[in-house]
Amino acid sequence: MKTSPRPSQRRLRQWKRRQRKKHHVGEFQELGFALEVRFHAELDDAACDAWLDALIEEVERMGLAYGGGDTGGFVSTWERGSVTLAQRDALLAWVRSYPGVSNAKASELLDAWRDDSWVAAL
Numbered sequence: 001m002k003t004s005p006r007p008s009q010r011r012l013r014q015w016k017r018r019q020r021k022k023h024h025v026g027e028f029q030e031l032g033f034a035l036e037v038r039f040h041a042e043l044d045d046a047a048c049d050a051w052l053d054a055l056i057e058e059v060e061r062m063g064l065a066y067g068g069g070d071t072g073g074f075v076s077t078w079e080r081g082s083v084t085l086a087q088r089d090a091l092l093a094w095v096r097s098y099p100g101v102s103n104a105k106a107s108e109l110l111d112a113w114r115d116d117s118w119v120a121a122l
Contacts, residue, residue, distance in 0.1 A: 031111065036106075037070070037095060047100070065077065
């Protein structure tokens with residue numbers, strides 16, 4: 001995945017509010033987190049569908065969005081804004097309590113528009 005480079009602090013100070021908003025930087029930076037899940041045993045198709053349905057239902061209930069697969073992906077907000085640490089911790093606790101999950105990890109909050117370092121970890 002190719003991401004646009006983060007503008008320098010000097011350039012950022014020169015940009016008008018409209019430009020910072022368009023490029024999701026400065027006060028308009030949006031944060032999300034990577035989610036990685038491990039199961040006790042490999043899931044069959046029905047169990048995988050049930051897991052993803054439950055995960056997406058919980059994510060949407062929290063006002064968030066999920067992109068990824070059954071063992072990991074990225075969580076951000078539907079609307080403009082950032083995921084909070086409380087939302088990250090609540091979703092992580094829910095995932096860990098799901099039957100069949102042996103381990104779950106969430107990354108620190110990352111720039112949802114520019115930081116794709118989490119992809120290599122999956």
